[in-house]
Amino acid sequence: MKLSKKMIAILCSVVVIVGGVIFVSTRPHSALKDVKMTYSGYNGRGRYDYVDKHSVNDNLFDILSKRYHLSDSAKTTLKENSIAANPDPKNVASNMMDYYQENAATFTDKDQEAIKKIAGDMRMITVKESLSEGSIKNGDKLNIKVSAPRSTKIKNESRTFKVSGLKKSTVLTNDDLKKHLKVSISGDSGNGKVTVSTDKQGEKYGLDQLPIVQQNSDDLDETYSDDQSNGSLKNGDKVQIYDQNEINEVLPEQYTMKDSANYSIKISDLTDVSKLNYDALTDAGVKALTDDDTFNFKDPKLEAAFIHNDGSIDDHSADKYAAILLYKTSYEDEDMIHDKVDRVDTDASVTLSNIKVENGKLIPSNDEDDISLNATDDDLKQFKDNHEDDIKLK
Template sequence: MKLKKVGIALCLSASLLVLGACSTQKSVIKDVKVDFSGYNHEGKAKLSGKYYDEITEVMKKKEGMSASDILVKIDKSSGLSNGDKVKVSILSKLKKSPIKPESKTFTVSGLKKTTSYTIDDVLKQNSVKFVGFNHYGGVKDDYVFTVDSQKNSLSNGDKISVELDSDYISGQAEKGKVLKGSKTKNIEVSGLEETGNNNKLDSVLSEIDSEARDDYKSGNTTRQESYVLVGDQYHPEAVDEFSIFGVYKVNENDSIRYRIYGYSSLYLKNGKIDMSQSVFEKNFGYVGSTKYYDNSQEAVDHLKASNLQIIKIK
């Protein structure tokens, strides 16, 4: 009977030791606060309060332990709406932690009211800009929309799908503006320049003719063919940039040869040809000595070898 009483006493003592050990763990959950900011549906949560100071104070008294052994985590910190629940957990890397592992749930509140917009609203403020020539047009990048079509092959009347860029949508959300409805819409391509019977191109070709004649005042220089090259050799996707070149027959000293003359770095702006950055070229693709061709086709083949979109004018 006496042995049984001793056994019970030992068990009680062990239980008290365990309870004593557990009771020495410090609870800091009461010191954890959560600050909510931003707009409804796109709100953010941030931990605050004096919990870290409490953890540091306890851990610095323990040999071989530091505040970095304790983790305080929030299960969701963004994309929040008023009324949502977020859970804060206090965890430890230690088997015997002086900080009590526990958790607490907070209700999201105080987020500002959002406004909504549609893709049509965006199109009114940021209309999609089509640039280039008919059949060879493209969409000018404005970081608002992405398109699903071939960049350099649009024609007037084509239907293309435009989609609001994800960065644009998230950027607006941070300002409290939330997209309502679809982020895509079909629109019609329009406003691309025609190359046939285009007085704007003719005026540039006249300047090229004059330059070619000045080089051969003692001979006869005649333009055989004319071409628009869309893009440039280093940025072929730049559909708002183009060049105009002519293949010229040069009859000098009873010798017939062919040359390429033209302007590069031309731009279409507001329905006009901008030549402010243009470069007059006498040797397309060549530097140094003058390049002649035996026939016009050889010259045209050299233009086509540029890998640019090439359009015959006349």
């Protein structure tokens, strides 16, 4: 049958229309085409957001909702409860399924199937934003990239936006921060403590919110060096006053850093108790043993001496300490049966409390209540092992 020119024209038109419909229905859809960005905050610490909160996730959800014929009512409900500012569509999919599972009865069977398909597709899509919130500056290039499998019919694409309109910030250097902190070191080596305070200008920079400034002097649990806690610091320890992350947390947004914000100090010039003269302690221990009415110890010889390194002497404001000294000594034991006196060799320890430091010397208290004697079965090695965490004098 011979077709007329009119019929051929009609058939060609039908082919074009059908082909166009097929092309439109199968071509990938853009989730970025109408995205617009807005910027707020201060230069160097700026933030970005989508204009009218219309994000890439909104577009993805709209495209997939249309593809899977989700009803308008279900679409509105899910948008209100699932579309997050987080750029990861996988989070949106999880939020969507959580809401759906808790409220499944409120959706029609058709909508339930559509929701599962939308969530399934969104789990396969990745959206990456090249900049981090809170750190952008004018002139930065924000690149948003969408990656999706072919089956989702979402277009793989990227768009770049230039940051502008951020307010002028005040630029600070690390030295600008350091000069508004007062660092004090107290105590002795092995029991040192760092105290940090700030002034009014430092408070404007948020330095009063730094952990080491806020710490309570009675709470020594915070660790500020590799292996020592504040309150048990020794000469040579390195203490971090703040680092970049801590400054980022406390610095108000109108300020930005020109250089890296890091401040550490090395502990020095603390009194090394182990190097102080302790002759007066030795003498006090000898006197306590020889004056003892019970045993009347003879010829005490000092074998070992330690300054206690625990809470019992942690009174740095008074510079007072406690020491324990071990002596090799003897006493006389009267043998009534054989009418003789035996000399018994033994070890004895003396504990001295409220010791002071004067002119480079450890000076014992004159109060009898600050002196105590203890018989001990420990030999020299055991005694030293028992006090390995204390400060060794001898």
